[in-house]
Amino acid sequence: MPIPKRQWYPGAIYHVISRGIRRSPIFLCPGDFIKFNRVLDNTLQYTPYHLHAYCLMTNHYHLLVGTKSDPLHKIMHSINGSYATWFNKKYKLSGHVFENRYSSHPVPSDYGLMAVSAYIHNNPLAANMIDDPIYYPWSSLQYYVNPELTAGSPHFSQSISERKTFNLSLNIKESVPVNSLVDTYPNPSEWSSFIVPNPPSGSPPPKAFTRERIRQLFPVPLHIYYKKYVEREWKLHCIQKSMKTKS
Structure with missing residues (x-):
């Protein structure tokens, strides 16, 4: 049966998720995260798009992509x-x-844009990587909640005493060869502890990243109201999960 063609129109916004094959890691070290951001930058030169939110995990990533003149499949093929x-x-x-195929879900409304962006930014918290998603270095949340950060400024940083240990879904022993790790596709529960440090100082977000659509929904001041919104969405998620468990 042929794969159905994805619907597209200029200006459409999609929540895109792409995973490593057999849920294996696609980011093995900080340099891999940085390279992926550069790929996002390079793609912008050939297939213009907006990046409203992003979160790079370890065996998958989330993007909130707004199309311009090119269909989503062309953007994703390049990335x-x-x-x-x-x-x-x-x-x-x-x-x-x-x-084989990334998943994409059209965002139908402004409320959907808000909800999906909060879901993307709460991913490290849902995965028990960190206590506060603001401190996760590989997502766009830091640029929403800290008004001092711009596209050319250093990432949001912590003091040594404030640094969090990321209990990532990717847990690799340094003694395990990378080739062996990827070729054998181990069970994620068997991976050991792996700590991802903050990006190098001054490492910017992807050039396609823009806060403008979210800023329209949280006009004054964005960094306060958006942070509260993300926190409320997480609490609602926890309540709903608890209700499902009890039922």
């Missing part, structure tokens, strides 16, 4: 294809890096 080629070359691998 995943470029990164997969680089990843296989770096780690001397072959074959698929991502699952």
Whole structure:
């Protein structure tokens, strides 16, 4: 049966999720996260798009993508294809890096845009990576809640005493060869502790990232009201999860 064609129109916004094949890691070190951001920048040169929110986990990523003149599949082909080629070359691998097809869900309304952006930013909290998603270094939340951060400024940083240990879904022992890790696709529950440090000082977000659509919904001041909104969405998620468990 042929795969149904994805619907698209200029200006559409999508929540995009792409996972490593067999849920294996697609980011093995901080340099991989940085390279992925550069791929997002390179894609912007050939297929313009807006990036309203993002969160790079360890075996998958979330993007809130707004289209311009090119359909989503062209944007994603450039992103995943470029990164997969680089990843296989770096780690001397072959074959698929991502699952066969990324998932994309159209965002139908402004409320949907708000809710999806909060969901994306709460991912590290849901995965028990960190106590406060503001401190996760590989998402766009820090640029929403800290007005001093701009596209050219350093990432939001913490003092040594405030740093969080990220209990990431990717837990790799330093003694395990990367090739062995990726080729054998181990069970995630068997991965050991892995700590991801903050990005290098001055490492900017992807050039396609823009806060303007969210800013329209949280006009004054964005960094206060958006932070409270993300926190409320997380509390609501926890309540709903608790109700499902009891039922």
